[in-house]
Amino acid sequence: MFFNHFSPLELARLDALIAAIASLLTCLFLVGTKKWHGAFSMDSSTGVQKFHTAPTPRIAGIALVVGVLAGYAFSSHSPAAAEKRQILSAILMAGMPAFIFGLLEDITKKVSVKTRLLATMASGLLGWGITGVSLTSVDIWGVDWLLGFTAVSVLFTAFAVGGVANAINIIDGFNGLTAGVALIMLAAFGLIAREVGDIPLAFACLIIAGAVLGFFLVNWPFGKIFLGDGGAYFLGFTLAWIAILLPQRNAQVSPWASLLICSYPIIEVGFSFVRKSLREGYHPSQPDGVHLHMLANKRWARKIYGEFSQTLQNGLTSPFLWLYAAIPCTAAVFSYQYTWLCAVLLVASTLVYLAMYSKLAFFRWVPKK
Numbered sequence: 001m002f003f004n005h006f007s008p009l010e011l012a013r014l015d016a017l018i019a020a021i022a023s024l025l026t027c028l029f030l031v032g033t034k035k036w037h038g039a040f041s042m043d044s045s046t047g048v049q050k051f052h053t054a055p056t057p058r059i060a061g062i063a064l065v066v067g068v069l070a071g072y073a074f075s076s077h078s079p080a081a082a083e084k085r086q087i088l089s090a091i092l093m094a095g096m097p098a099f100i101f102g103l104l105e106d107i108t109k110k111v112s113v114k115t116r117l118l119a120t121m122a123s124g125l126l127g128w129g130i131t132g133v134s135l136t137s138v139d140i141w142g143v144d145w146l147l148g149f150t151a152v153s154v155l156f157t158a159f160a161v162g163g164v165a166n167a168i169n170i171i172d173g174f175n176g177l178t179a180g181v182a183l184i185m186l187a188a189f190g191l192i193a194r195e196v197g198d199i200p201l202a203f204a205c206l207i208i209a210g211a212v213l214g215f216f217l218v219n220w221p222f223g224k225i226f227l228g229d230g231g232a233y234f235l236g237f238t239l240a241w242i243a244i245l246l247p248q249r250n251a252q253v254s255p256w257a258s259l260l261i262c263s264y265p266i267i268e269v270g271f272s273f274v275r276k277s278l279r280e281g282y283h284p285s286q287p288d289g290v291h292l293h294m295l296a297n298k299r300w301a302r303k304i305y306g307e308f309s310q311t312l313q314n315g316l317t318s319p320f321l322w323l324y325a326a327i328p329c330t331a332a333v334f335s336y337q338y339t340w341l342c343a344v345l346l347v348a349s350t351l352v353y354l355a356m357y358s359k360l361a362f363f364r365w366v367p368k369k
Helices: 014-032 034-041 061-073 079-094 096-108 113-131 150-170 177-195 199-219 228-249 255-261 263-277 292-304 310-335 339-361
Strands: none
Touching: 014 034, 014 061, 014 199, 034 096, 061 079, 061 096, 061 199, 061 228, 079 096, 079 113, 079 199, 079 228, 096 113, 096 228, 113 150, 113 228, 150 228, 150 263, 177 199, 177 228, 177 255, 177 310, 199 228, 228 255, 255 263, 255 310, 255 339, 263 310, 263 339, 292 310, 292 339, 310 339
């Protein structure tokens, strides 16, 4: 049904290929020159959320921006492609606060969580300022009435963007995890956009996916370079903005479809907030080592791939979470028109997450030694 609408020529677009090559070459350059910038760009291998075995550059956000910029630059300049270029230019401009403050944290390690969160929300405000787009409907009675007021709509949009961007940063824990999840999400957004005839948005998703793929090839499975906060926040903003654009540009797409596509990172950050809030003497912003992907590494990957190196075990943890993320994304592709069905599927995705987490946290799926 859906794949029939994408021709081979559409999937093999030059601008998306250029985005992938530019991102890949930038990553390789950053890895090859780490002796020059490593004093400020390396991610330490010590800490509660550190699973890599050696200091690694964490500035691949630069490669993502370069990749999207290259895809934009090599896009067709014909009138028919103008709208696609407008989408990409808005993402590049509006995403700068999220990217810059994240990159500053990668380099200085001194930018607070609050400041970075506000920067991602500022990107949401800037996106509205550039495009005039904000969330005006979420298919909830009463809330939609409130969103009819511009100030409420814009603030809600900024909050949503900040939440998704932070959620993407939260799941950025293992080689290939965030990039793989992002590729799955972009595929879902792109397929729905193509199905409803929103060609500019569908092709924008392809270009962004190309930039993510270039990074993915260097990051997975051996983790030669990391996204860092700059990359995670920029990618998170980009995904959040596409999630907003899709239903706002296409009335037949339920906003709950976008929420369903983003469900894995959103559920992760929501559950983490509740879990940490319930721990005595623990602040929700304080890092810990019991996110779902960390438990999957400890209880699954280390058991199944025990004969492999720790670095490879880390990379082979990601496919478990890709599979979980792919389920709601696939469901959204086939149910995007129906709010009630997307809502039911979102609840189901949450229950699956909780079941997986409870099993992993209490060792019930792990053989006794």
